[in-house]
Amino acid sequence: xxxxxxxxxxxxxxxxxxxxxxxxxxxxxxxxxxxxxxxxxxxxxxxxxxxxxxxxxxxxxxxxxxxxxxxxxxxxxxxxxxxxxxxxxxxxxxxxxxxxxxxxxxxxxxxxxxxxxxxxxxxxxxxxxxxxxxxxxxxxxxxxxxxxxxxxxxxxxxxxxxxxxxxxxxxxxxxxxxxxxxxxxxxxxxxxxxxxxxxxxxxxxxxxxxxxxxxxxxxxxxxxxxxxxxxxxxxxxxxxxxxxxxxxxxxxxxxxxxxxxxxxxxxxxxxxxxxxxxxxxxxxxxxxxxxxxxxxxxxxxxxxxxxxxxxxxxxxxxxx
Amino acid sequence: xxxxxxxxxxxxxxxxxxxxxxxxxxxxxxxxxxxxxxxxxxxxxxxxxxxxxxxxxxxxxxxxxxxxxxxxxxxxxxxxxxxxxxxxxxxxxxxxxxxxxxxxxxxxxxxxxxxxxxxxxxxxxxxxxxxxxxxxxxxxxxxxxxxxxxxxxxxxxxxxxxxxxxxxxxxxxxxxxxxxxxxxxxxxxxxxxxxxxxxxxxxxxxxxxxxxxxxxxxxxxxxxxxxxxxxxxxxxxxxxxxxxxxxxxxxxxxxxxxxxxxxxxxxxxxxxxxxxxxxxxxxxxxxxxxxxxxxxxxxxxxxxxxxxxxxxxxxxxxxxxxxxxxxxxxxxxxxxxxxxxxxxxxxxxxxxxxxxxxxxxxxxxxxxxxxxxxxxxxxxxxxxxxxxxxxxxxxxxxxxxxxxxxxxxxxxxxxxxxxxxxxxxxxxxxxxxxx
Numbered sequence: 001x002x003x004x005x006x007x008x009x010x011x012x013x014x015x016x017x018x019x020x021x022x023x024x025x026x027x028x029x030x031x032x033x034x035x036x037x038x039x040x041x042x043x044x045x046x047x048x049x050x051x052x053x054x055x056x057x058x059x060x061x062x063x064x065x066x067x068x069x070x071x072x073x074x075x076x077x078x079x080x081x082x083x084x085x086x087x088x089x090x091x092x093x094x095x096x097x098x099x100x101x102x103x104x105x106x107x108x109x110x111x112x113x114x115x116x117x118x119x120x121x122x123x124x125x126x127x128x129x130x131x132x133x134x135x136x137x138x139x140x141x142x143x144x145x146x147x148x149x150x151x152x153x154x155x156x157x158x159x160x161x162x163x164x165x166x167x168x169x170x171x172x173x174x175x176x177x178x179x180x181x182x183x184x185x186x187x188x189x190x191x192x193x194x195x196x197x198x199x200x201x202x203x204x205x206x207x208x209x210x211x212x213x214x215x216x217x218x219x220x221x222x223x224x225x226x227x228x229x230x231x232x233x234x235x236x237x238x239x240x241x242x243x244x245x246x247x248x249x250x251x252x253x254x255x256x257x258x259x260x261x262x263x264x265x266x267x268x269x270x271x272x273x274x275x276x277x278x279x280x281x282x283x284x285x286x287x288x289x290x291x292x293x294x295x296x297x298x299x300x301x302x303x304x305x306x307x308x309x310x311x312x313x314x315x316x317x318x319x320x
Numbered sequence: 321x322x323x324x325x326x327x328x329x330x331x332x333x334x335x336x337x338x339x340x341x342x343x344x345x346x347x348x349x350x351x352x353x354x355x356x357x358x359x360x361x362x363x364x365x366x367x368x369x370x371x372x373x374x375x376x377x378x379x380x381x382x383x384x385x386x387x388x389x390x391x392x393x394x395x396x397x398x399x400x401x402x403x404x405x406x407x408x409x410x411x412x413x414x415x416x417x418x419x420x421x422x423x424x425x426x427x428x429x430x431x432x433x434x435x436x437x438x439x440x441x442x443x444x445x446x447x448x449x450x451x452x453x454x455x456x457x458x459x460x461x462x463x464x465x466x467x468x469x470x471x472x473x474x475x476x477x478x479x480x481x482x483x484x485x486x487x488x489x490x491x492x493x494x495x496x497x498x499x500x501x502x503x504x505x506x507x508x509x510x511x512x513x514x515x516x517x518x519x520x521x522x523x524x525x526x527x528x529x530x531x532x533x534x535x536x537x538x539x540x541x542x543x544x545x546x547x548x549x550x551x552x553x554x555x556x557x558x559x560x561x562x563x564x565x566x567x568x569x570x571x572x573x574x575x576x577x578x579x580x581x582x583x584x585x586x587x588x589x590x591x592x593x594x595x596x597x598x599x600x601x602x603x604x605x606x607x608x609x610x611x612x613x614x615x616x617x618x619x620x621x622x623x624x625x626x627x628x629x630x631x632x633x634x635x636x637x638x639x640x641x642x643x644x645x646x647x648x649x650x651x652x653x654x655x656x657x658x659x660x661x662x663x664x665x666x667x668x669x670x671x672x673x674x675x676x677x678x679x680x681x682x683x684x685x686x687x688x689x690x691x692x693x694x695x696x697x698x699x700x701x702x703x704x705x706x707x708x709x710x711x712x713x714x715x716x717x718x719x720x721x722x723x724x725x726x727x728x729x730x731x732x733x734x735x736x737x738x739x740x741x742x743x744x745x746x747x748x749x750x751x752x753x754x755x
Contacts, residue, residue: 110703122704123377129702144699153548159458160444160451179447180370180440182380183458187548191697195380195440198371221369222440285698288549317631317700 077210082174085213085231088166093256093293094229095169096145096243097275100299102250103128103141105307112245117225118202118217123194125227126242130314139306139314140299143250145242146171146192146227147284147292154184154193163224169256169293170231174213175223184224189288193226239264256293330747334740335490337585344737351730358723361716362437370440372716378701379694379711383721384438386686390569391431391724392465392541393562393682397570398424398472399534400606403527412598414750415590415742419577421476422741423570426731428469428537430724432462437720457543464536471533475526477505478519482745485509538563545689552621552632552693561613567606568653569682575599575675577732579668581741590742593667600666603678607657614649632696640710641692648688652681 011019048064072080105128113125126145132138148171155165162178165171173184173193185193199221200206206218214231230240238244243251243264254261254272262269275281279297286292306314365372375382401420405413436442452459484506488499509515539559546558555561578599582591621629622637636645656674659665665674691711695701701709713721735741 122708124703127703129700131700157456157458157547159453159456159462160447161453162447162451177444177447177451178441179444180442181435181438181458182440183456183544185377185380186545186550186694189549189698191378191699191701194377196369197373197376198369224440313700313702 074210078176081210081212081214082176084235085172085174086164086166088168088170088231089234090167091257092168092234094148094234095254095256095261095272095293095295096148096229096240097252097261097272097281097295097297098143099250099252099279099297100140100142101297101302102248103143103299104248104304105130105141105310106247108245108247109143109242109251112241113227116217116230116241117215117228118200118206118219119194119225120201123225125192125194125225130310132314132318135315135318138299138302139311140302141306141310142296143242144190144192144284145294146229147190147290147294148227148229150291150293151289153187153189153288153290157183157187159183163226170229171226172213172228172231173216173224173226175216175220175225176211176213178220178223180222180224182224189285189290193224195224196221326751327748330751331486331490331744333587333589334742334744334747335487337581337587338487338491338737338740340737343584344733348730348733351726351733355723355726355730358719358726361719362723364716365437365720366442372714373720374707374712374714374717376708376711377704378697378708379691381438381690381694382711383687383713383717384434386683386690387721387724388431388434388438389541389562389686389690390683391427391434391728392537393566393569393686394573395424395427395431395468395472395570396534396538396563396566397574398428398475399530400567400570401574402475403530403534407524407527411750412595414746416574416578416595416599417479418476418739418741418743419581420570420574421472422732422735423573423577425469425472425476426728426735427573428465428472429731430727432465432469433727434724437723457540457547460540461537461544464533464540468530468533468537471526471530475523475530478526479523479743479746480739481506481509481519482511483740483743485511486744487740535563538566545693550693551628551696551698552689555617557613557616561610561617564606564610564613565682565685568603568610569679571599571603571606572675572678572682575603575671576679579672579675581736582668585736585741587742590747596668596671597663597666600660600671603675604657604660607653607660607678611653611657614653628696628698632692635692635696636688640695641688644684645688648681648684651677652685653678656681 049061050064050067051059051061052067053059107128109126110124110128113119114121114123117125119125126143129142129144131140131142148169150165150169152163152165152171155163155171158164159181160177160179162175163171163173163184180195182195185195196219200219203218203221209218211218211220212232214228214235216225216228219225230238230242233240239253239262240251243253246264249263249265251264252261252270252272252275253264254269256272259272260269261272261275275297276295280300281295281297283292283295361372373382373384398421401413402417402424406417436445439445448459448462452462454460484502488502488506491499491502539562542558542562545553546555548554575596578591578595582588618633618636622633625633635641656678659670659674665671695709695711
């Protein structure tokens with residue numbers, strides 16, 4: 001027994017190799033764990049960290065998981081949309097050119113407009129009229145949106161600033177403020193304004209929508225509505241609903257400042273002033289001094305016949 | 321001093337009407353029930369929107385706005401009779417001053433409600449104060465009508481102070497609280513020379529001040545139309561045209577009120593045939609001036625027949641509105657002028673009938689000014705249902721239009737039951753002067 005005690009225990013070779021193996025594997029596992037950890041952290045830096053700008057104009061980088069989303073209340077959203085809607089789109093002066101020689105009364109513009117703005121079929125932000133100016137002059141179709149006058153009689157008479165003229169030329173109506181006196185309807189010489197006499201058609205579906213003054217949706221009972229030059233589409237860089245919907249190339253829309261208008265059908269962009277100059281552009285009832293932003297090109301050289309069925313209606317005003 | 325017995329008779333005669341009797345209860349009950357029916361109609365409009373009316377996108381102002389113009393118009397008579405005639409020394413009109421003032425106050429106060437009835441969003445009325453824009457004629461109208469109501473109240477109240485004291489002294493059968501109200505409102509009137517002087521002076525100041533305000537309320541109301549470039553409204557004479565028309569309507573209203581007060585309150589000693597005769601002459605005068613403006617308004621555009629105006633003129637002279645147009649001109653203006661030239665026609669009963677025609681004509685005249693213009697915009701009315709092209713008032717709308725008349729009758733009735741409608745103090749003074 002003493003022999004055993006004297007002899008300090010020495011590891012056998014086999015035991016040594018065993019230990020070595022354990023340490024080696026441990027190091028390997030630990031190392032790869034650290035490696036993976038570092039890698040993970042690296043990844044987190046690019047994908048799961050975000051930069052936020054504080055109200056004090058300080059740029060911070062924080063982990064995404066640390067943030068909580070602040071949902072804006074309906075009122076905050078409304079306030080934002082109302083402000084944006086009144087400010088307009090900076091640097092722009094929107095104009096529309098309507099080529100009467102192209103209009104065939106397809107009425108796709110009216111349909112697109114009514115569906116975008118949730119209007120009844122008899123409510124017209126834009127209306128294609130059958131016109132005849134004198135007994136022997138030819139009849140023609142004339143789409144008539146709001147003229148977005150630079151001297152708008154409707155805006156002048158509004159008692160509560162519900163209807164207003166934006167710096168980019170658009171005349172809008174805020175139906176959250178409108179009191180429904182209809183003075184603007186009476187004052188408009190172009191009959192461009194309509195009124196929600198009854199509950200609007202989509203009022204149940206639109207109940208939870210936040211009111212967008214640039215779309216005038218949801219429509220409200222007891223308030224005025226009107227053509228908006230599709231201000232919501234312009235903000236997205238798109239052409240107005242009516243302009244895009246036209247199959248016959250009637251509408252040009254663009255920015256007076258850029259002197260460029262784009263045809264909604266052909267998508268061709270031309271010089272605004274040159275278009276008017278080459279084709280004898282004019283405005284409706286210039287003698288009233290309203291300075292419309294909607295220009296017309298005369299119905300010269302129409303490629304289609306005016307429908308016989310529409311002739312009596314066009315000539316109605318000749319007869320009295 | 322005047323004979324005390326005569327003074328006593330005047331006081332008891334003129335205070336006789338301040339009591340509640342059966343016929344008053346019946347009349348008031350009738351008014352109350354009618355008002356409830358009309359308010360029910362308004363409730364329907366609040367619930368369903370203005371779709372319950374005949375108004376649509378083209379004719380968007382109809383009976384309500386015609387009514388508003390009519391109410392503002394009728395209220396101008398207070399200024400003409402109490403202020404203009406009073407200041408120009410027409411003593412005969414003095415007993416009628418209070419009747420005219422009551423009518424003025426009632427019509428002006430209710431006119432504000434009439435415009436609310438026309439609003440699509442009446443609950444947003446306060447927006448006019450919160451977001452008000454001074455560029456809009458509506459703001460001018462709100463301002464001047466409010467001022468006119470306030471001044472008319474003062475114009476009614478200040479000359480009434482001595483009479484309130486008389487009411488307190490003499491109406492000893494009334495319950496104490498009612499007598500105390502009279503006492504409170506009579507502001508310690510004791511008939512002293514100094515007090516007389518204050519009343520005379522302040523009445524005079526108000527009489528002067530009310531003239532421009534009254535002119536303003538109807539001129540501004542006419543500008544609601546004339547300040548647009550719509551055919552038929554785009555006229556430079558609308559201000560004076562409306563003001564003179566207002567006097568016609570107001571005179572007729574006063575004559576009708578005179579007739580019923582005289583009959584029901586046994587006032588034939590105070591509102592005499594002479595007063596009817598004079599009012600008849602006044603009505604002829606203002607009607608002639610109005611006829612002159614009417615002639616101007618239609619003659620000038622009818623002669624030129626500008627393309628856009630021609631549609632409207634044809635419609636009025638020979639078209640859809642021709643019957644109403646010519647009836648209004650003939651029965652509401654020309655015939656009354658001719659009839660009233662005869663002395664026999666300036667007696668109470670014929671005057672009542674004539675005044676009713678004139679007042680009815682005056683209402684429809686406003687309708688003729690407001691509605692046909694909107695049926696003839698510059699651009700044709702197309703792609704809409706037929707009811708958009710031709711305005712046809714509905715039953716609900718008619719009931720709502722009647723409601724303000726009932727309100728006016730209620731105000732006039734109540735006022736004439738609590739204050740003497742012939743100024744007692746001035747009648748006694750007159751007695752002294754005639755001595």
